[in-house]
Amino acid sequence: MGDYLTRRLERRWAPRYLFRAGLEIEWGSAVLRGNTRDISSNGMFIEVPDTLWVGAGFTARLKLPQPVKLDCQVKRVEPGLGMGVSVALSENESHKAYRQLLSSLAPAGN
Known part of the structure; x- marks a missing residue:
């Protein structure tokens, strides 16, 4: 049990911030609609x-x-609730x- 918890904490090294926003998921020709619950520098x-x-x-x-477009990959699924995804960061706008959004959510001094 301890090893599982340690691995789970290691995967979540980035601080998470509660953040609600609508989003659209473009997957092939389909567009799904959802909302963010929380975000971090490496996922949401x-x-x-x-x-x-x-x-x-x-x-x-x-x-x-100013809409923000992100490349994501599903990392975990919580049936009936949603999914945790990683965000691939690059140098595009x-x-x-x-x-910048993450910086605005971080408490002063972080």
């Missing part, structure tokens, strides 16, 4: 009734005044905007 939890499967890749568009 998306509340969505119909989840994808672990390992599925997709593009998410956060509905903000959307990822810069995502990092």
Whole structure:
């Protein structure tokens, strides 16, 4: 049990911030709608009734005044609630905007 908990904590080294925003999931020709529950520098939890499967890749568009488009991969699924996803960060404008969003949520001094 201790090893499992240690591995789980190691995967979540990045601080998470409660953050609610609508988003669209572009997966092939389908568009799914959901909401973020929390976000971190390397991922987020998306509340969505119909989840994808672990390992599925997709593009998410956060509905903000300046929309942010992110490449994501499903890491875990909570049936009936949503899915935890990783976010692939690069140097494009959307990822810069995502990092700025995280900076605005971080408490002063972090």
